[in-house]
Amino acid sequence: MKRIEIINNRVSDDPFPSRVKRFGGRCLFAALVMVASLGLGWADSWESIRNAASRVDSISADFVQEKHLPILTKPLISKGRLLYRRPDALRWEYTSPVKSVLLMHGGDARRFIQSDRGLVEDVSVRLQAMQFVMPEISGWLGGRFQGNPMFDAKLTGINTIVLVPKDPGMARFIQRIELLMSDRPGVIEQVLIFESDDAFTRMAFSNTQVNPALDDRLFQEVQ
Amino acid sequence: MRQCSRPIGFKIINSARPVRKNRIGGKPRRPIAQSKLIFLTLIVVWPLAACAYMPTIQPVDAGRQYRVEARCRSIYPEGRLQLVHAINARFHRGYHTALTGVIILSPADSRVHCVLMTLEGFVLFEAEDNGTVTVNRAFGPFDNPEFAKGIMRDIRLIFLAPEGEMQTAGTFADGTEGCRFRTDDNRFVDVVGAADGSWQIKQYKPLKTVALDALDPSGFSSRLTLHAGGKASYTLVMTLIEATSLQ
Numbered sequence: 001m002k003r004i005e006i007i008n009n010r011v012s013d014d015p016f017p018s019r020v021k022r023f024g025g026r027c028l029f030a031a032l033v034m035v036a037s038l039g040l041g042w043a044d045s046w047e048s049i050r051n052a053a054s055r056v057d058s059i060s061a062d063f064v065q066e067k068h069l070p071i072l073t074k075p076l077i078s079k080g081r082l083l084y085r086r087p088d089a090l091r092w093e094y095t096s097p098v099k100s101v102l103l104m105h106g107g108d109a110r111r112f113i114q115s116d117r118g119l120v121e122d123v124s125v126r127l128q129a130m131q132f133v134m135p136e137i138s139g140w141l142g143g144r145f146q147g148n149p150m151f152d153a154k155l156t157g158i159n160t161i162v163l164v165p166k167d168p169g170m171a172r173f174i175q176r177i178e179l180l181m182s183d184r185p186g187v188i189e190q191v192l193i194f195e196s197d198d199a200f201t202r203m204a205f206s207n208t209q210v211n212p213a214l215d216d217r218l219f220q221e222v223q
Numbered sequence: 224m225r226q227c228s229r230p231i232g233f234k235i236i237n238s239a240r241p242v243r244k245n246r247i248g249g250k251p252r253r254p255i256a257q258s259k260l261i262f263l264t265l266i267v268v269w270p271l272a273a274c275a276y277m278p279t280i281q282p283v284d285a286g287r288q289y290r291v292e293a294r295c296r297s298i299y300p301e302g303r304l305q306l307v308h309a310i311n312a313r314f315h316r317g318y319h320t321a322l323t324g325v326i327i328l329s330p331a332d333s334r335v336h337c338v339l340m341t342l343e344g345f346v347l348f349e350a351e352d353n354g355t356v357t358v359n360r361a362f363g364p365f366d367n368p369e370f371a372k373g374i375m376r377d378i379r380l381i382f383l384a385p386e387g388e389m390q391t392a393g394t395f396a397d398g399t400e401g402c403r404f405r406t407d408d409n410r411f412v413d414v415v416g417a418a419d420g421s422w423q424i425k426q427y428k429p430l431k432t433v434a435l436d437a438l439d440p441s442g443f444s445s446r447l448t449l450h451a452g453g454k455a456s457y458t459l460v461m462t463l464i465e466a467t468s469l470q
Contacts, residue, residue, distance in 0.1 A: 067344040071327055071336060073305055073467050078342070097464045098309040100321060100342050113321035113342075115311050116460060120319045173345065173362060193344075201344040 044159065046146060052185040058085040061208040070198045082205075089219040105219040112222045119222050151177075159183075182208075277411060277427055280393045280403055291392040295402035295414040298422050298435065299384040300442065303469040304328045306382075308461040310339075315456045322347070324461065327469065328382050335378050339365065350375065377449060377459070380426055381433050385412045429453060441466065 060083050067076040080094040090104040099114040100122075112119040145153035150170065151163040159181035165171040178192040187208045193201045217223075283291065310322045323344075327336040332353070339348040348365040350358045352375040361371070387406035394400050401415035413425040420437030422444070430452040435444040443466050449459045 065344060067323075067340070069325070069338060069346070071305075071338060072325060073469065076307060076323065076325075076344070076464075078344070094342055098321060098323070098342060098462075113311065113319060115313070115319060122320045123318050195346055199346060 045155070049145070049161075055185075055211075056086075057211050058214050059083070059208065059210060060212045060214065061205045063206070064204050066202045066204075068198075068200050068202070075202075083214055083218055085214045085219065089214070089216075091218050101222045103219055103222065105216070184208075278395055278413075280391050280395060280401065280413075282391065283393045288392050291394075291400045292389060292402055294400065294416055295389070295392060296384060297442070298414065298416075298424075298438065298444075299330065300328060300382060301330060303331070305465075305467040305469055306443075307464040307466075309464055311460040311462075313458040313460070315454075323464075326378055326382065328378075330383055333383065333386065335375055335383070337374060337378060339374075348374075352379075377431070377451075380412070380424060380431060381447065381449060381461075385410075 060081070062081045063079070065078040065080070067078075069076075078094055078098075079096045080092070082093070083089075083091040088104065088107060090102070092102040094100045099119070100111060101119065102109070102111045104110075111122040113122045145151070145161065145163070150167060151165055153161055153163050156162050161179040161181070163177040163179070165174055165176075173195070175194040175196055177194070179188055180190045180192070181187070182189045187210065188205060190202060190204045193203075195201075282288070304327070306324075306326045306328065308324045308326070310324045312320050312322065314320075321342055323340050323342060325338040325340075327334075329335075335352040337348070337350055337352075338346055340346045346360055347362050348358075348371075349360040350356055350371050356368075356371050356375050358366075358368070358371050361367075364370070385404035385406045387404055387408075390403045390405045390411075392400075392402040395415065399415050399417055401413055404412045404414070406412060411427045413423075413427075415423045415425065417423070422435040422438075424433040424435070425431075431449065433447055433449045435447045438444050443463055445463045447461050449461070451457050
């Protein structure tokens, strides 16, 4: 695999106000719900979800993301792959149309984006957000949706979980999230994130592997 | 035709070295004759410096001028259009972030509709501008009226022909051809075509430049870079993902 230059822009003083950081944290938090849901499945009761989730230690999947907006003549399509390893390692990578990589490991989160100078770090995502996000992910991957401080969860229809934000700030951002489970335990088919009734993101997963061996390097290095 | 601008003159005056104080009495040490000399120099240099700020366009014959004007206008899209860009934003001190931008342009009635979202697809900002900017959705740092106005100004600078008169069209000293617009709000905008097919749009006061790669056969630049100078400088590199006619 071709190695891509990383330009590290970390400096001691930070130009982004705390408002930006909080907002970035919220974006990241919402987005991570999609990732966490990958580890679920076989969802006809909370107990079966917890049972299926308890057997998931790592996940690898490709995804196609469709963005639907009223002003778009056709949805915007992005592609990429996700890797997760319990308890706190994540690689969320877009390969098209714009390359970007979000890496989380050991409580640290960094995102790199394509630029004319190679992959450069996006400091708006370099947050303390992981202090509260990772415990949430662990909870979700453990199938513990009930009692979650951020979302009300309910099982609806066949193999579908609906998450509704409790926090008014989050509710302005995300109306609800629908997780559609595959027949295969521990595997999800798609995630729908509704920002409003006519604006939503659909993520469809494929080539999902449960419990693959994932090297540390995948969560620490952009390559 | 030379165009002069006052602000550069103010900058020259402000950049003059501060007068040092005498150790005793605190009065200026600079003799009166020297002050007069500086004043006279400024009187002479100010207009020259201000004029240098905006390069001269040499007039050309009527036939060529017509062609240059047509070329300048050709960089602006016609008809209702949807553009999707990957936007790489670089702020002063080298900080980066990435966004996806959707722009709907209606040049005929000068309307702009803009959506900015994260790479993950979350809409951060949505606004329309039909002469008045209306923000439909804005979060976090994007929830600021000045930001909304600023981004609409940038979109108009890049994609819509300046509203106002084309003051002149001709050649610059380096041989490149271009046009100068004087907008209705009294700004000057140059549109300059390079020999390699690339273009530059330059707005004076506040200084912003847009560098566009050569237009593709369908009339769009696949990559453009907007640079805004000043204290809060920023650079937007916009890579075209798709362009769709909405006619």
